[in-house]
Amino acid sequence: MSRFKRGAHVDSRAGFREVKEECPVPSGLLKAARQSGQLNLTQRGLSQVPQSVWRLNVDPPEEAKQNLSFSASERWWEQTDLTKLLLSSNKLETLCEDIRLLPALVVLDVHDNQLKTLPASIGELEQLQKLILSHNKLTELPLELWKLTNLRCLHLQQNLLEQLPAEIGQLSYLEDLDLSNNKLIAVPDSLAKLNNLIKLNLSFNNLKSLPPAISEMKNLRMLDCSRNQLESVPPVLAQMASLEQLYLRHNKLHFLPELPSCRTLKELHCGNNQIEVLEAAHLKHLSSLSVLELRDNKVKSLPEEITLLQCLERLDLTNNDISSIPCGLGSLPKLKSLALEGNPLRTIRRDLLTKGTSELLKYLRSRIQEQPDGNPKDEPKTAMTLPSQAKINVHAIKTLKTLDYSGKQEASIPDDVFDAVSDSPVANVNFSKNQLTELPPRLLELKDTVADINLGFNKLSTIPVGFSTLQQLVHVDLRNNLLTLLPMELEALTKLRGIILSFNRFKTFPEVLYRISTLETILISNNQVGNIDPIRLKMLDRLSTLDLQNNDIMQVPPELGNCTSLRALMLDGNPFRNPRAAIVAKGTDALLEYLRSRIPT
Template identity: 30%
Template structure:
């Protein structure tokens, strides 16, 4: 299931189990929700989250009115560092079918074994916030049996063995954000992960990536989340430019000091639709960003920008341009508050004749 429509009910709370679903649309319009669980931000597959008609007082209006990825990022930032043993236990029970709880690794192994033996109709394993310190061997055996989605978000993993990961030839989605990974997890062999489309390693203390970091999935990767990863600002040459199918690049809060020119120089990424660079230390936004002709969302909020190239106003596909939190001298606050359409018009009017 990718769509869940619960409009016009009287929901006052959302179950945490909902946060582990791979939804693209969650419609919560016209309910009685006073708040949202921060774990909802872990649903990186979510494209639309309508919330009109709810008494949400804990979320700023501009966040609610902005694009869904911005709201999800805001929610993720509210997740406590220790996600709680009760929450972890609850997650284990949901995904393994063990209603009595138990050791997280044992339960993960049990779920993987069931999938491998055909006890699960869906080829996915999901253990967010389960307290895992390592991925049991049974998960990698499930990888050889056709595992398509693995979610280990919000655990205590210090490493993922690239050799084990390369056993997952049919893996489409890997969610490994908010762990303690220090070493790059992907194998380096060309096309060794030939099905991988979505990769999230956000908010892990990975400080460097090897040359050819994405060689295993360069031909297929469409969504890449490196938010909060120190290595995002110092990727070896050729890593990003090799991702010719990439549609979404998320690199917020990654201590990036300059725009990643590799995505626009020579051969700009032809499929890129979403670019998130908020919360960094960039001082310049190059005019070359206009070469990303399919770009729909550009978020450079909360950087150190003082100017914005007026030619960005010519980007006709752009439906969300986030500039808040910069030291902009040429754009008045009222213009920013009028939204993307007015902002693009303002920029177009300032293109030199």
């Protein structure tokens, strides 16, 4: 009996026909690459790179084999050599030795794959300047890699490297080296030969010490050694005259490093260590310092010399053992963020810490002006004092320019409160923790002087258009209300630097915020915001803090990584899957870098 079904059609030539495997890379893409010199194969599910890619500049294209006529712009023999090849976010476990057939490559990006090894022929890519190998499974690197002496950028983060050979010192033109998130227990002294290195990231490794030779990197501007096992920093680190950013967070340091020659240092991050003592010698030379981060340490006191840091913009002392702070901090001209929560402070009330930096600095300035015996001058008492004014701190109005009527749980602000202001210029208004359902109309009477308004913990459902007349406003706190939108007229608040909208009912990011170019801080956590526009956020070039925690953001746009002015980006508590929680937990810089790596090119 025939093994073929009756009536079935059988192709008698099937056994002799050549089976042609379909190429996963469209021919049109290859054709465009011959003209542009660039080929983007990101996220194409490739388990291996097709031979047609490696031989792009070697073999004639399929059209040429068919004897087709070509226009002047399509002559394959006049093609452009491939200089940029993007293979990121695929399933590659190896790269073929045929990579040598692309000797003109300047950029090779193979991040986010499954690579365990690299071919020795990678050393023949003599023109290569940028090599991205991050987020793979590399345990070692071929010696031929160190022959790529034209490399400017080498990213090896998120691999399984346990050591580096001394030959890494041969990459003398290297400017950006990222070795974070590996298993390094030491780095070779030859690293010091990288004289042109500007950025070095050694974070998330197992380093117990740094080689003293690292101080020879005279052009290094950013050094990140966070999340290691460092117990001390070599004193010669102080000789790095170009250093601008130093990250030593999450180590085992007991002392802040002395950096007498680092006069260009702008940011010093030493949080989550075991630092107990902060001495004048640690600070007196840091005249350019703008960020000092010492949170989660054991610091007991601050030297008066900290008030000499005239460029300081952010000081984070959260969760230490500090009982008092120098009042001179209130006079630092550029200080915008002072974090003191979690300290056993005796001289500052706990509720004052929740009112923000502006209120805290004003309090410290007021302490400077007090009499030597520490008691503020008594306000003269008169028989004309109204009963309602007994609830109002008249002294605060006169000396601190503060109108405080908070925590009364009242549905409206009595006229007597505003009458108490009289002709005194008021800069700060605190009506928080009441039952206000609308903005007090007489608040607008203070429009010429008020700079800071706290309306948090009320029942406001709308903000009137008239709020835009408060054009001296610098900070506004509207947390814990019932707001769903903000009027576009608030665009007129051209001095506004900070706004708190947490715990409201916003379903969309307020449109007007994109238009207030002076904003430095936006806190809008615990709402229902579903998305943000990263292109418009990037236009806010002063924005340094953006809190979007506990919203409904399903997708984080990669372009958010271009908002490089951000120093604090908080996204926890949103339902997005990517970036993963482990990446978010690494902090703002790592998160922004990851997002940038995901931007389609």
